[in-house]
Every structure is written in structure tokens, then in C-alpha cells.
Amino acid sequence: MLDSVEVVKLRLSLILIASLVTCTTKERTVEGSVQSHFSSQDGIEWVVAREIYAAGKRIDAAIYTFTSRPLAQALVDAHKRAVRVRVLLDPSNASGEYSKAAYLINNGVDVRVERGVGLMHHKFALVDDSIIITGSFNWTASAETDNDENVLLLIGFPATYRAYSREFERIWRDAKVWEEGEGEIVELSATDTRALKKNAGEKVAVIGKVLRVGYSERSNTYFLNFSEGKNGLTVVIFSSAVGKFERLGIDITSYEGRQVEVMGELIDHPEYGLEIICEEPSQIKIIP
Template sequence: MAKKKSSKKSSQNRNISLVVTVAVLVLAAIFAFTGKDFLGLFPAAETATQAVATQKSPTAVVTPPDTGNSQSWWSVYFTDPNTINDPENLTGSIPETLIAMIDEAQTSIHIAAFEFNLTPVADALIAAHQRGVEVQWMTDDESGIDADTEEGHGQFAMLEAAGIPVKDDGRSALMHNKFIIFDGQTVWTGSTNLTQNGNFRNNNNVIVIRSTKVAEMFEREFAEMWVDGLHGTKSPSTVDLQSTSIDGTPIQVYFAAEDEAISHLIPLVNGAKKSIRFLAFSFTHDDLGAAMLAQAQAGVDISGIFETRGSETEYSELPAMFCAGLPVRQDGNPGTFHHKVIIIDDEIVITGSLNFSENADSSNDENVVVITNKDIAKLYLQEFDRRWAEATDPDPATMKCK
């Protein structure tokens, strides 16, 4: 009798173990696919949620290797006005990649973008809206909504006619952001405006980050503008909630004007040990310029490329750097050199919509991403080298060095 009772208890234990095992496996599957850990059973470190397909094109670019058991979580793209410069042919272009991501969206596409005149992208957004995806667009009043009546525009009118809501900031400072959030999981950002010039004439970059945590940071900023109508300094700073780490890569996000972004970038420049490279559409921020000059005097290897237009004015940091002997050049693109990038010690990449100016930092709506990753930095350094080869040294006669 005792033996029979022991067998029954053993059978019950096996059944309980089986139920527990199945429950853990189910929770593990939920965590793997959604990132939700209802019982706190799994590690807190963020891992990638979606693989990146390799794009075979001159623009860009990049599928990083997997880390451990995680999947690839980032992609970097650069415009190439020398070879991909026909808005009628999207093959290999950044808009082609963007449209593919729009086509894959399942639940939501939230856009904060300064200006817009890409009809194929408008068509893709309308198709997404028609299949039930929530599409919302926050833009600038003057360069966005007001410009929609100009020749070659009208894409915002297309969206609104299809039932897609579009809002603008309605103020004198700029809603200069350049980010898109897909399904609350993926963030698209960088310097690239969603225009023909931005993608086919100008030098620009895009970084795509597949991370629910990073997406949450951008969704919060989007809601401040879209729901609360808060812009610039009226937006509350949540900078303490804007950092994470993905597979060992630290990521910090800043928003202007509320986070005083450049005040956070200067310590990164001050902390450089060996090198700084920068690519700048507008670089007029004196404190950031002074930090680079001080680092150059301390022996850090610094060089940079300026958009030619405006680089010789009294406000630009180019004359001071050139006269101090720093290797700086003016870009060689007949269009616009539109990057806003700093690379520190071949590892830290700073990119986004933020020009290195006081207005951008203290008045506009802007976004900045700081990523510490050597593989990503390598790609931005390659872009620097490509653009450096096209750039030219300033004319000493125009610099008026003392």
C-alpha cells in the first residue's frame, strides 16, 4: 500500500513539474516576442527584437553581426548624391527602404518630421492607413504645412484627404525633428528630411534602431507634441528616462529644447582621449566649438567638415578652428552637406536632427541619439572619409586669421 501511495505522489510531482515547465516556456515565448516579463523571470538587459535584412545598394548599408543569441538591431544608411540622385528611380535609395518599413508596419506609424514632398512615401502611408495602421504626422508650420501649397508639394494634402491627421507646431521656432516610430518598436532617425533634396541631392544619414525601450522614449516625446501640444522649452525634460543598453551598446537620447542637449554633448567632447571627427551643416555654438579647440590644444586629433554656405561668417566655428591650425574643410557637394554628426574616439556616435547652434539647442524641437558602438562608428567614419575626399581647404585669404 505504501509503495502504491509513493508512486501516486511521484506521478503528481511529475505532473506539477510538467505544468511549471510549460508555463515557463510560454512566458519565455511571450518575453521573446513582446519583451514583456510578467513575473520578472528574465534578464533586464535589452536585446534586439527584429533581424535586419541586408540592402544591396551604394547608399548603405549595413547589417551588423548578431551578438550572442540576439538578432541584429540596427541599420545605418547614407545618401549618395553622386550615384543615387533621381527621385523618379527609388532603387537603392533611402526612400525605398522607408517605404518597405511602412509596408511592414502593423499597428502604428508616428512621424515627427520637418518637411515633406515624397509622393511615393505619401502613397505608402495612405496604403498603411487603409489597412488599419494608425498614421499620425507632426510637422513644422512654415516648412511643413505652409510649404505644402508650393510647386512639387501637396503630399500633406494627400494624407489629410485620405483621413490621416497632420498637425503642426504653430510657432516661430522650428519643429525640426526627424524621427519615425514604427509599431512602438522601431525608431528611424538621423539628419534626413523626407524630401527629394534630402534624399537625392544632399548628404545625409539615417540610423534605424529596433528597440522597444528606445521607441518608448520617442513615443513619449511624440505624445508631448501630438497630445499635449507642448514644444521647445515648454516640453518637460525626461532625460533621466532616456538611456538604455542593447547587447552591451549604451544609448542615450536627448530632445531639444527641454534637455539642453548640447550641454550634454560638451562633456563627451571633453572626455575624448584620442580623436574627434565631425560633419556639420551648421556649427555656430561657441561653447561646443571652444571645447573642441581646447581638446585640440590638449593633443586630441580633431578634424571636421562644414557645409560651405555660411561657414565663413563671423558666427561659424570654422574660422576659429582654421586659424588655430585644425584640419577643417568645406564640403564639396553642389547640393547641401546636411549631416549633424560627431564621432569620438572611433566609438561614440552623435547624430540626429540637431544642428550645432544656439537656436537649435534652446528653441527648436530636435532629437539627438548618442550611441557607443565601434561597428556603428566605423560606418560613420567611412562616410567622413568619403566626404573629406570631396571637400576642400578654406582659402586662407578669406579667413583673416590674426
């Protein structure tokens, strides 16, 4: 029977072997080295796991969505060998069905969620005193197997490392310790205006039928209207997010007439009324 130290060594050995047979892009500068990895080419999860298992002092991770079992286990193993591990999550995802927040907490890892009205949308980790892992990659199975994702592994670059560290510490300082069951999403009906207004400022899941999809050609912005009147809910997809839908082959106008669930922060705007700003396609799910 292998003890915990031997298991960690075995995992690290397997990851190192994988790194020798996969293709990455590597460059060196006077400040350090850069490696680029893509989910569609050599994969990403093994890169993150390799750096976690090699950590000797500290790991600080700010991850929007965290459902990966292998990476959660890697952090727990690091904690057990006395590496300081801190994890920042977005509160809307920390209580998700497949979130690893509870597993990390139950195994002694320090997990906090950001306070504030916006999303904690970072996807980066700092390892020891000189390694930055950053890119589009959420720590999820779908990011590894289904999506087109990337990470950069930066080794060295002290000024850049300090900038990332300051950002992590800024959020960590004001974040709160996550507790299991906290931050569960309230489900609301898109037609219950009173309940919607009562929950303004909260992260919610709203279910309803999209009556009309409007479009502003000038700003390249879509508006999903759930009511004929001005007091109803509108989901806004700004130009900055439209490309994400297009890359996934999603025609935003196809939501018209469909029953959907929309997740996000509910805003009661003094001029525009009840809104949810949709920044990711995953915020909208069609209900069969």
C-alpha cells in the same frame, strides 16, 4: 486591374527585392539590431517605404520637411489598411509648394503642426512597437538624390523606443491640427522696419539686399546686415550652422551685395534688435 491591396503587395515586393540587392551596414546587440543607410550609397527612401508598407499597427512620423510622393503614398496606403498614422510637421514647411500635408489630410491621415517659437526639426518615425527610423534624412526628393544624408534603422531597443515615443507624444499633445492654407509665410521687405516689428514672433520670408557680412572669429558666427543702422534686420548664422554651409561649398561672405530671400522666425530681441537665426542653408535663397 489590380485592387488597392494587390497594389500595396506589389509595391512591398519590389521594395523587398531592392533590399536584397543593396548594401547596408548591419549590427546586432543584446537589445536589438541596427542598420545604417546613406543616400550616397544604397539610398534611403526605399528603406523608409519598406518599413511603412510592412507596418501592421501604427506609424508616428515627425518630419521637418515632407515633399516625397512615394512616402506620402505609402502612408496613405497604410492608413487605408487600418494602420494608425500620425504625422507631425513644422508649420513653416507644411504649407510649402511641394508639401504633402494637404495630400495626407485629404486622404484621411492625421496631420498636426507644432506650436511654439522654435522649429520642429526632427526627422524620425516609429513603426509598430519596436522600429525607429532616425537620422538627417528629410522626406524629400532632394534629400534622396542631391544631399549627403543618413538614417539608422533600430529594431528592438525598448528603452530608446520609449524615449522617442515620449518625445513624439509630448509634441503631439500640444500640436494643432493642420488645415490647408494655414501657416502661409508672410513676405516682408528687409527695409520695412515697421512691418518687421509688427510680425515679430512669426515665421516670415524677408527679401532685401545684404549690405554687409560681419564675422566674429571668437564665436565663428556670421552676421548678414540689411541696414546700416542698428534698427535694421540681421540674419545670424551661428557656429553650429556654419559647417552646413561649408559642406555645400557656400561661402557665406558671398551673400554681401546680393539680393536674397531669407525664411525663418523673426525675432525682435530686446538687446540685439530684429533678427532671423539661420540654422539651414536652405533658409537663404539668392534672387537673380
